Amino acid sequence: MSNFHHDEEFRLHxxxxxxxxxxxxxxxxxxxxxxxxxALAVGSLFGNSLFGNAPKAAAAASTGDLEADILRALPxxxxxxxxxxxxxxxGGPSQFELFDYxxxxxxxxxxxxxxxxxxxxxxxxMSANQSALPMVPSFCKFNQHGQSQTWMSELxxxxxQVVDDLCIIKSMHSEAINHDPAITFFQTGNQLPGRPSIGxxxxxxxxxxxxxxxxxxxxxxxxxxxxxxLYARLWGNGFLPSRHQGVQFRAGKDPVLYLNNxxxxxxxxxxxxxxxxxxxxQLQNAAYGDPEVDARIAQYEMAYxxxxxxxxxxxxxxxxxxxxxxxxxxSRDSGxxxxxxxxxxxxxxxxxxxVQLYHQGWDQHTNLPGGIATQCKATDQATAAxxxxxxxxxxxxxxxxxxxxxxxxxxxxxxxxxxNDYGRDHHxxxxxxxxxxxxxxxxxxxxxTDDFSYNITKDPVHVHDFQATLLHxxxxxxxxxxxxxxxxxxxxxxxxxxxVSNILS
Amino acid sequence: xxLGNITxxxxxxxxxxxxxxxxxxxxxxxFNILSYFKKYANLKPAVSVTLLIGFIxxxxxxxxxxxxxxxxDYDPATLSHHKFSGIMLAAISGLLYFVSTExxxxxxxxxxxxxSIVLLGLIVLMSYSGHQGASLTHGxxxxxxxxxxxxxxxxxxxxxxxxxYEDVVGPILQKKCSQCHQGGKQKGNLSVESLQTLFKGGKxxxxxxxxxxxxxxLYKRITLDPxxxxxxxxxxxxPLTKTEVQIIKWWIxxxxxxxxxxxxxxxxxxxxxxxxxxxLGFNKDxxxxxxxxxxxxxxxxxxxxxxxxxxxxxxxxxGLMVRMMLKKPMMLDITLPAKSGLKMADLQGELxxxxxxxxxxxxxxxxxxxxxxxxxxxxxxxxxxxxxKNPVTDGVSNDLVALxxxxxVNLNETQITDLAVNNLxxxxxxxxxxxxxxxxxxxx
Numbered sequence: 041m042s043n044f045h046h047d048e049e050f051r052l053h054x055x056x057x058x059x060x061x062x063x064x065x066x067x068x069x070x071x072x073x074x075x076x077x078x079a080l081a082v083g084s085l086f087g088n089s090l091f092g093n094a095p096k097a098a099a100a101a102s103t104g105d106l107e108a109d110i111l112r113a114l115p116x117x118x119x120x121x122x123x124x125x126x127x128x129x130x131g132g133p134s135q136f137e138l139f140d141y142x143x144x145x146x147x148x149x150x151x152x153x154x155x156x157x158x159x160x161x162x163x164x165x166m167s168a169n170q171s172a173l174p175m176v177p178s179f180c181k182f183n184q185h186g187q188s189q190t191w192m193s194e195l196x197x198x199x200x201q202v203v204d205d206l207c208i209i210k211s212m213h214s215e216a217i218n219h220d221p222a223i224t225f226f227q228t229g230n231q232l233p234g235r236p237s238i239g240x241x242x243x244x245x246x247x248x249x250x251x252x253x254x255x256x257x258x259x260x261x262x263x264x265x266x267x268x269x270l271y272a273r274l275w276g277n278g279f280l281p282s283r284h285q286g287v288q289f290r291a292g293k294d295p296v297l298y299l300n301n302x303x304x305x306x307x308x309x310x311x312x313x314x315x316x317x318x319x320x321x322q323l324q325n326a327a328y329g330d331p332e333v334d335a336r337i338a339q340y341e342m343a344y345x346x347x348x349x350x351x352x353x354x355x356x357x358x359x360x361x362x363x364x365x366x367x368x369x370x371s372r373d374s375g376x377x378x379x380x381x382x383x384x385x386x387x388x389x390x391x392x393x394x395v396q397l398y399h400q401g402w403d404q405h406t407n408l409p410g411g412i413a414t415q416c417k418a419t420d421q422a423t424a425a426x427x428x429x430x431x432x433x434x435x436x437x438x439x440x441x442x443x444x445x446x447x448x449x450x451x452x453x454x455x456x457x458x459x460n461d462y463g464r465d466h467h468x469x470x471x472x473x474x475x476x477x478x479x480x481x482x483x484x485x486x487x488x489t490d491d492f493s494y495n496i497t498k499d500p501v502h503v504h505d506f507q508a509t510l511l512h513x514x515x516x517x518x519x520x521x522x523x524x525x526x527x528x529x530x531x532x533x534x535x536x537x538x539x540v541s542n543i544l545s
Numbered sequence: 546x547x548l549g550n551i552t553x554x555x556x557x558x559x560x561x562x563x564x565x566x567x568x569x570x571x572x573x574x575x576f577n578i579l580s581y582f583k584k585y586a587n588l589k590p591a592v593s594v595t596l597l598i599g600f601i602x603x604x605x606x607x608x609x610x611x612x613x614x615x616x617x618d619y620d621p622a623t624l625s626h627h628k629f630s631g632i633m634l635a636a637i638s639g640l641l642y643f644v645s646t647e648x649x650x651x652x653x654x655x656x657x658x659x660x661s662i663v664l665l666g667l668i669v670l671m672s673y674s675g676h677q678g679a680s681l682t683h684g685x686x687x688x689x690x691x692x693x694x695x696x697x698x699x700x701x702x703x704x705x706x707x708x709x710y711e712d713v714v715g716p717i718l719q720k721k722c723s724q725c726h727q728g729g730k731q732k733g734n735l736s737v738e739s740l741q742t743l744f745k746g747g748k749x750x751x752x753x754x755x756x757x758x759x760x761x762x763l764y765k766r767i768t769l770d771p772x773x774x775x776x777x778x779x780x781x782x783x784p785l786t787k788t789e790v791q792i793i794k795w796w797i798x799x800x801x802x803x804x805x806x807x808x809x810x811x812x813x814x815x816x817x818x819x820x821x822x823x824x825l826g827f828n829k830d831x832x833x834x835x836x837x838x839x840x841x842x843x844x845x846x847x848x849x850x851x852x853x854x855x856x857x858x859x860x861x862x863x864g865l866m867v868r869m870m871l872k873k874p875m876m877l878d879i880t881l882p883a884k885s886g887l888k889m890a891d892l893q894g895e896l897x898x899x900x901x902x903x904x905x906x907x908x909x910x911x912x913x914x915x916x917x918x919x920x921x922x923x924x925x926x927x928x929x930x931x932x933x934k935n936p937v938t939d940g941v942s943n944d945l946v947a948l949x950x951x952x953x954v955n956l957n958e959t960q961i962t963d964l965a966v967n968n969l970x971x972x973x974x975x976x977x978x979x980x981x982x983x984x985x986x987x988x989x
Contacts, residue, residue, distance in 0.1 A: 118844065118871040118904075122878070249866050249880070391866070391880065434955035434979035437929060438905070515870065 106524055114245050119515030120479025120545075122249070122438040124242070125384050125395045127423060129415075130223060131268050131402030132471070134449040134464050135493055136178040137412050139472040140210055141191035144491045145177035145451070153452045157494050164217055166405060166454060167465040173452035175492065176462045179409045188483035195416040198424035204483040205427055205436070206474045207543050211487020211496045214447050214468040214503050219268045219403070222446035222468065226503055227274045229532045236278035236523075238507060239394035241532045242514055243284040244277075245521045249391040252349035254287040254342065256394045257387055262291045262375035263418055265401030265411075275396060279525040282335040283342075286396065289383070291375020295354050299347055307347070314344055353386050366429065368421040378422035385429050388439055402445055405454050406463035427476055436477040440513055444473025451492045470496045473506075479513040481545045501540055508537035513544075556613035563606045563678065569599030570638055570671060574664050596642040603635035610678075618725075618732045619681050627681060630674035637667050684728020704822045709811065710740060710804035713821055714796050717789050718743075721778055740804045755802040764797055788820050795820075845950055848874040848926050852902040856895045863887065863895075876904045883910030883934070889917040900924045909955070910934040915941045926950050933957035933979065942968040951975050958982040 136142065153173040167173070180193040186204040199206075216222035221231035228235035236244070239256035248255040258275045275286025289295040301307040318337050325333040356364075356372075363382065364371050370378035377399045384395045399419055404411040423443060430436040448471025449464035456462075470489045476482065488498040508518040511532065518537050522529040573595040580589035610631060614624055641664060644655050679687060701707035718737040725732045726747075735747030743753040743763065752763040759765070766777035767785050778784060785793070795817040796802060808814050808821060852875040857867050864885060870876040877899060881887065896903070900923040908918070913935040921930070922944040932941070933955045942965040945954060951974060956965065962984045969975050 115869070115871060118876055122868075122905075249868060432957075432979070432981040434931065434933065434953070434957060434977075434981075437953050437955075437977070 115515030116517040381422040504537035559609040565602035627677035878905035
């Protein structure tokens with residue numbers, strides 16, 4: 041008896057299902073009636089002969105084809121990058137202490153920021169009431185490194201070693217001045233929440249290269265100071281189908297919650313159970329056509345495959361000591377930035393398409409010298425190790441590495457300026473980020489800022505330009521990857537964005 | 546302000562109203578002629594009232610036409626002919642109506658045949674006035690015998706044989722500028738009809754100065770910010786595309802604004818040729834769109850345009866990842882998952898027919914030997930190859946060195962030595978050789 045239901049096919053016309061079928065909800069009623077009426081109206085307009093002779097044309101005009109056409113056209117160019125790892129430095133790392141060397145500032149300690157430089161730029165509520173805006177030079181020493189003789193701060197000795205692999209963009213600029221809108225803008229192309237994130241767009245447009253792992257994986261460092269919050273919507277799918285949202289791997293024993301079998305269950309009949317569940321879901325979906333049901337089927341199957349693939353990829357047992365030494369001592373402590381960099385390398389080796397790390401704690405309004413040194417210590421070695429490791433394994437060939445925050449910091453000190461302590465406020469008009477690997481020129485610096493690193497003097501790169509370039513490297517024309525939602529076609533770069541062709545190799 | 550808009554609006558009604566007197570006066574003439582036949586004799590009284598409506602609409606057309614003429618920019622000679630003949634037309638039709646009324650007929654009776662002749666004369670006058678009007682709107686060369694006799698230029702067969710002005714720049718200007726700057730309508734006194742009129746220019750100076758971009762008003766105007774009031778084409782008419790602007794820039798700056806020369810006869814054409822090709826529609830398939838956005842993607846022409854999708858399906862069914870990097874030509878990136886347990890014999894039936902489509906290939910970690918990988922010599926379009934973590938030796942380099950598109954080879958954790966690296970370096974196209982975890986000593 042217990043096996044009886046296993047042997048019988050499900051039928052839609054059992055009394056239980058008949059009850060269900062009678063229940064037309066509002067959405068279904070409207071869809072069915074309006075589509076029906078619309079079809080009748082169109083039919084009578086054109087007459088039967090038209091549809092009778094050209095059933096294919098009528099089918100092609102049906103809804104949903106727009107989406108299929110957009111996806112069918114992909115990729116638009118031969119891609120240079122197959123995978124992306126985006127090391128997001130949340131909080132707004134100061135360009136003054138890391139990349140943007142401004143020697144002339146050293147003679148201007150404590151002088152007020154000239155109005156001719158500020159040009160009425162809005163300030164945040166945190167420093168708008170300051171009676172003076174005293175400029176402060178960087179406390180760091182800078183030296184030239186590599187064949188490219190790029191200036192790098194002493195705070196990043198390891199990154200300085202790989203500087204010939206980096207394409208440093210000093211002329212990034214954003215529209216938002218506070219963390220939440222700025223980071224949302226960077227990750228989704230809009231300051232207001234609700235749009236899909238970059239990784240979701242890529243997952244939607246290009247699909248997966250590894251059926252056993254999610255296409256878009258997110259790792260958040262546990263050792264970054266949690267001064268500014270991160271939210272799951274930064275890797276959310278917005279209005280795209282839910283299976284394209286980023287999957288966050290957590291630090292510790294259970295990287296993905298509830299992936300392990302519960303105690304006392306050996307999991308042997310899980311596959312069979314899932315097959316029946318999937319059949320039930322498909323029956324449901326045949327009647328309702330809700331895309332969320334498709335997403336649910338896909339996620340159950342993915343979770344099942346992840347039961348083997350995730351423990352395998354998380355295991356560091358095969359990594360020699362040399363690797364841990366390269367990434368730094370933190371790399372043995374799961375969930376740290378260093379461990380996440382190592383994990384990112386392992387995920388990229390498995391052809392996971394978009395891996396995004398977040399490391400918080402770059403928001404130094406006060407006590408900048410101490411704070412930023414701590415941040416660099418936690419991230420510099422592992423970042424450089426990731427570049428070196430990808431390079432020697434030949435993965436930098438087709439992997440794009442991105443490092444950057446949501447905005448930069450001001451030339452003037454926020455709060456009290458003393459001889460060896462200061463802070464810097466948010467600054468969206470210019471900041472530095474870098475890319476490395478597939479498709480970008482190595483060992484170059486792009487864009488210039490003025491002597492105060494306040495305004496861009498050459499080759500500005502807007503956030504939308506960066507997003508357009510990223511998509512371009514993956515083989516996507518940012519203007520053509522669109523999704524129709526609530527009557528409007530949306531894209532990552534909204535109505536802007538220009539590929540920065542000068543940094544493409 | 547509002548009043549200004551109303552008058553402008555009324556002026557724009559002229560082309561609509563003007564057709565009413567044409568119709569009614571023509572109808573009056575037709576009725577008048579037909580009424581000579583017995584069968585249609587009953588039409589005779591209708592001539593008078595038809596003429597009256599024609600007269601009223603002609604007066605309205607005159608008023609609106611006058612308002613329209615105030616907006617300026619029309620050829621003054623044609624305009625005065627049109628204006629004079631139009632007013633005459635209205636006046637004569639009014640007079641004819643007057644003499645056809647019963648009240649006047651009692652006083653002065655004009656013989657029917659004279660009336661008919663004058664009415665036909667009115668049609669001739671109307672045709673003349675109409676032609677002048679059309680010349681104002683569409684240009685004086687719109688309806689001429691010239692249309693019948695002019696030589697139509699054949700579309701050039703290649704970029705090299707295309708004439709820079711006649712086949713490229715001229716047609717761009719005709720398409721984007723001539724509506725307002727040619728024939729009867731020469732806004733700003735500029736005509737784009739010929740190279741001479743471009744050199745002559747308009748009220749802001751010459752439109753084109755050979756070799757001098759910043760003195761050429763035309764180039765300045767088409768490259769302004771589209772929001773700028775001097776930007777051309779004005780009033781939201783379709784602007785020149787980026788390619789068209791680049792061609793005009795090159796023609797003025799580099800080619801001294803010549804005419805009568807083919808591209809082959811000109812110098813420094815390497816950069817502009819693909820753009821002219823894109824404009825003439827020769828290289829549409831080769832990234833014409835990327836072109837518009839400022840980058841050109843060079844695609845190896847040896848890659849077949851299509852591939853057998855059945856084979857791709859079979860490979861996927863065997864567990865390989867087959868990614869389409871581009872659909873036309875069909876560029877494939879194929880990955881055999883590590884430790885797949887598959888033998889080369891299981892795969893070559895599908896891989897070999899697709900060999901020329903495979904651009905990136907990853908066969909790492911699958912226990913392949915040199916002889917397994919001997920098939921790679923057929924993969925002539927391969928750009929990136931990963932065969933790391935396989936028990937291959939120096940021998941494999943012999944099959945790879947001849948692959949002329951190969952850029953990067955990953956030989957990490959294989960049994961190769963410096964011999965293989967030296968062998969591969971004979972192919973200057975191979976830029977990156979990965980040898981981490983091998984006996985290779987030299988640094989790449």
